[in-house]
Amino acid sequence: MEKEKQAGKKQVVDIEEFSKSGKPVPKGQQYLIRVDNQRITLTEYLITGEGILMIAGKNPPTRFQLNLKLRGGIVKRIGLNETVDLSEPGIERFMTIPMDQTEG
Template sequence: MERVSDGREPDHDEEVLDEIVDLESYARSGKRPPRSRGYRVRINGEPYVFDNPLPTGREVLIKAGLTPPENYTLRVKMAGEKPHKVELDETVDLRRPGVEKFKALPRDQTEG
């Protein structure tokens, strides 16, 4: 019996793509992205591809070259919602419907 990487049984009627899906286009259409080889998401306006659909905030910042990650505040923009903060060790499910993009800003010296 086939299992997906998180141990769940796969949805046999779920579309599986052997390509990279663009999360922004799925967010605009309100659809959940399918399982795929990669997930393209914008971080500060630049596109990056993740093969893991469950990156941490730290992994997102490192992928964008924003190091050390402790010096940045990361926010995720969900379609139809205000951006919300993502902690460094918090996991973001890129397959959740509505994940649109990330914005990272340098932390102020007084933030901690």
């Protein structure tokens, strides 16, 4: 790994695999996340809920709810302006739900 840093290459860290194995996610790498059935590589470990929705092609992001699935089956709703730290332990994947706009 030290040679990779010296060569300027960043390791791609699959956060879902790290979470399932209980290993801590290192900072300063590229991060492979899963949003629904898409796998997306990010270069930063901090991203907003809106940012995740945008890179996943969920436009406009205000029409979607973003949920974070954590290790152990816990699901947490992520707001558009909420920042997610991908290096936090336990993050497995992200799920989106379209929000219906029904007027009565």
